[in-house]
Amino acid sequence: MFESLTDRLGKALKSITGQARLTEDNIKGTVREVRMALLEADVALPVVKAFTDQVKERAIGTEVLKSLNPGQVFLKIVHEELMKVMGEANEKLNLAQQPPAIVLMAGLQGAGKTTTVGKLAKYLQEREKKKVMVVSADVYRPAAIKQLETLANDVGAVFFPSSPDQKPLAIAKAAIDAAKKAHADVLLVDTAGRLAIDEEMMAEIKELHAGINPIETLFVVDAMTGQDAANTARAFSEALPLTGVILTKADGDARGGAALSVRHITGKPIKFMGMGEKTDALEPFHPDRVASRILDLGDVLTLIEEAERNIDKAKAEKLAKKLKKGEGFDLEDFLDQLQQMKKMGGLTSMLDKLPGMGNLGGDMTKATAAAEKQFKQMEAIIFSMTPLERQDPDKINGSRKKRIAMGSGTQIQDVNRVLKQHKQMQKMMKKVAAPGGMRKMMRAMSAMSGGKMGGLGGGGLPPMR
Template sequence: MLDNLTQRLAKVVKTMRGEARLTEANTAEMLREVRMALLEADVALPAVREFIAKVKEKAMGEEVISSLTPGQALVGVVQREMAALMGADLGPEATQLSFAQQPPAIILMAGLQGVGKTTTVGKLAKYLKEEKKKKVLTVSADVYRPAAIAQLKTVSGQAGADFFPSTPQDKPVDIALAALDWAKKHYHDVLIVDTAGRLGIDEEMMKEIAAVHGAIKPIETLFVVDAMLGQDAINTAKAFNDALPLTGIVLTKLDGDSRGGAALSVRHVTGKPIKFAGVSEKLDGLEAFDPARMANRVLGMGDILALVEEARKGVDAKAAADLAAKVKSGGKFDMNDFKAQLGQMKKMGGMASLVDKLPAQFQQAAGGANMDQADKQVRRMVGIIDSMTPAERAKPELIKATRKRRIAAGAGVQVQEVNRMLNQFEQMQTMMKKLSGGGMMKMMRAMKGMMPGMR
């Protein structure tokens, strides 16, 4: 998201050196770069103007402490103001969902057709079930789009949420009221109501969703918007904000957009907090939105907290502790350990997901690698290990020419692939020894040699 801004800021930070105070003169070039990057990212002009004015106001006269360059000091001001623009100024509670009503807490989802609203209902249901331990019921009040009801039933099942059936012959208000009655009788904590989207904004649609809102009185009314819409997102946000008392925004498809201006524009136009961001197509690809952390990612500072959370969810803590103890005590890192590490990487979303959350300098260490190719390589390596005998996995030094041919045939690859994998395993062995001394950069340098395109 906003990759261009990250690159522009990095370039200017290098040129701003050696001054003790931020002034209009030494910040002019950087502010111009920020302004151009925001406009290119499809951020609305009023939001850009207000943002630049605030950064300029806060930056003027700020002293540059000895450990920073003027460029780094200005990036700090930009980061704080960008976090505020995305909602940090509203306080941490603003981005949280409210459940402060007699159960079930009702969440109404609104937005145009094609923004990923129904999939987002499934993602939100999974998030509430797993992260908040809520019993969730979903219902579709979309009686217009073919297969909308069936789609929600499918994603609700995948998310582990209950589903209330409806038919295209029913009226949306009646569907919502019947689902609410069912949720009360069956002690659901949360009811999520999916509503009809349209290809464009029309008056009838707004009247219908306003009627549903009036009938069930949701505690949360979330506007789902596609981050790739750019300027169109602003007009849509205005229309929905005028028709409904929105309580928050869900941004979808952030992973597919290098511009991402909607994240800044929609928040500015509606004045409502961004509560969630869709970061992948998978059902667990929904993140609670944190303005400060998102500002860090935009500015190339990475999102180490998100990386830690991914690790916490994906990594087997006991297995990791056992491996650390084994390496520390001088035990040999073998193919079973190597396969386990590859599996942990996959659980954490693959190479692309990991590198994306690292600060810019670590991303540069990845050397512009093709991460899709790296993930395919990981799967191939697992296949090769699976073709080995238990003895070969425990003692890879046993693997000589005849064994290599047998392993290659079993994995459906060339012998060269087996040789390459064995080299990568040896590099990982070396990396594990180095990591016992600590150091993220050591790990990234070792990974450069492991994956295709990272040399």
Template sequence: MFENLTTRLSRVLDSIRGQGRLTEDQINAAARELRMALLEADVALPVVKDFIEQIKQKALGVEITQSLTPGQEFLRLVQRQLTETLGGSAEPLNLRQQPPAIILMAGLQGSGKTTTTGKLALLLKEREKKKVMVVSCDVYRPAAIEQLRIVSGNVGVDFFGSEVGQDPVSIAKAALAEAKKQYADVLIVDTAGRTTVDAAMMQEIAALHEALQPVETLFVVDSMTGQDAAKTARAFADVLPLTGVILTKVDGDARGGAALSVRQVTGRPIKFIGVGEKSDKLEVFHPDRIATRILGQGDMLGLIEETARKVDQDKAQKFAEKLKKTKRFDLEDFREQMMQVQNMGSMASLLEKLPGGAQMQAQLQNVNADKQVQRTIAIINSMTHQERKFPDLIKASRKRRIAAGSGVEVQEINKLMRQFETTRDMMKKVASGGMGKLMRGLAGRLPPGMMPRR
């Protein structure tokens, strides 16, 4: 996510990070490089101009010149300005009204609106414990109605049926009446899209808004369209009282122009971002966390939250107790950890949340990390129970049998065993009270304020 922008900004900031003092020439040179990086990321020109002007004013003022560590202070300044440009702080959905709270989804055809409707329904169901109903008012494409029916079934929320040729406002009113009967907390209304902004579409969605008076009107836009995303969002904002934006396909957006432009151009907050095709790949948009990710400092809070949601807590607790009691870590445990990693999602999405993750991704660009995890599990599955419990038994003849059983070369078995031994050594340190030492080693890589206070 935003790899190109991260690489360019990191180069600029690395060039001045260690400076004892910053001259006006250095600040101006850095500002020019920042400007080029933002323009290459397809950020809207007015946004770039305002961003650079703010950076220069603050960097040339008392804030930097009187700092004892001007290089680090410049980095913090850029981070704060990025956070401000992205919206300052997360803005949650406003669902504080008499149920059902109505959410109207707007956007162009192909933006991922129907898929996002399902993702949002799942998020509200699982994290907010809401009873959700969805309805499609796209009466022009039979596939759109069927798609939402399938998506709603996959995420386990109620679906209100509609048909091609029906009046969209009539569908919406009937869905609202049914949502009230079913005591739904939230009704999400998926609307028709077009390939371009046109008067007929705007008139129809304005009529839907007038009839429903939704508490949230969310504009769904493909982040990979860059500046065009901001322009389209502004066109919708001129007709509809938008309350927020959802950026889709952010995981495929190497530039980041849409994220940096939409908030400033529309004045509406980005509330969610889509970071993958699966139904659970919708994240709350936290401007401060995205800013640290853009600057290559990761998103440890996001990683912790994702871990809490997706890792089997009972298994994790049992493993921790076993490790503390026996101080043993075997290949059964190793496989279990690999399977937990698989449940977390793609390795790329995990790496980008770690400090320095962008550099790690660059080093692994020719390596399919997800495939490596699957291969590791397959190899361990080819071992006997005894071999998993007592890895030191695995010598040459056993390696050949395991390689044949898992369809790999013996070299792959040797590589896995080296990885296992490294992990086992680390686990022994943790079991012996070495967690503090490990955390201190990480401290230098974490953003300011991320390490817990003693």
């Protein structure tokens, strides 16, 4: 996410963050580099100007020039101004309404509106504990109605049927009545999109909005369209009383222009961002965390939240007890660890949230892609083993290895590699289970990294005031 912006800003800020003394000249030079980085990231020109003017004004003031650590304070200013551009803090959906709370979804065709309805339904059910009904008022694309029905079944939401021969307003009103009878907490209304903004589209969605009076009107926009996303958002904002924005395909947006432009252009908060194709790939938009990711300072809070949601606590406790008793870490346990990491979005998603990873650039991307491929191969190899072989890998002899390799579509040397990696993991787990083991391991890891936390200039951010 935002790799090219992270890379450009990293280069612009690297020279200045390590300096003990800053002057107006080197601040102006760095701000100029930051401006170029933002323009290349397809950030809207008014946003770039407002952002760089504010950074320069604060940086040239006494806040930086009289600081003991001016380079780090300058980085802190950039971080805080990025947050301001994107909206300070996450704004939750306002569902404080006599049920059902109606949420209207608007946007162009191809932005991922229907998929986002499915993701939002899952999010509200799992994290907000709401009963959700979904309905499609897209009478121009029969496939959209079927797609939403499939998504509703996948995520366990109630689907209200509709057909292309109905009027959008009639569909929505019938769905509201059905949602009341079903005691649904939230009704998500999907609307028709167009390839471009037109008068007919805007008139139709205005009529629909006036007829159902939704508590939330969310504009769904493809992050990969960059500055165009901000322009489209402005048009929708002028036609509808939007309450928020959902950025889709943010995981494929290397530039970051939309994330940095939409809030400033519309004045409406970005409430969520889509981070993949799966139905659980929807994250609340936290401007402070996204600003940290852009500056390669990591997003450990989101990583912790994902771990809390996805890690099977019962399995983790069972493994801890097993290790304390001195019982071995077998291949079933190894497989569990691989699958739990996959639930957290895989290695790439986890590394994206760790400080300093952006500095590693393309080499890291290639390495993580290769590692992800290897993890899939390891899973296939373990799945090809019998329960007895997983519990007691020492029983795996030459003929068994041959059978496992054939069953998983791999080579015998691949099976040997998995067995070797498991042995190494087993040794590490023994050390962790020993008294003071975790502390010793953390000390060893710290020594390996030179005792530094990641981040620009190796120093991360000073405490926020």
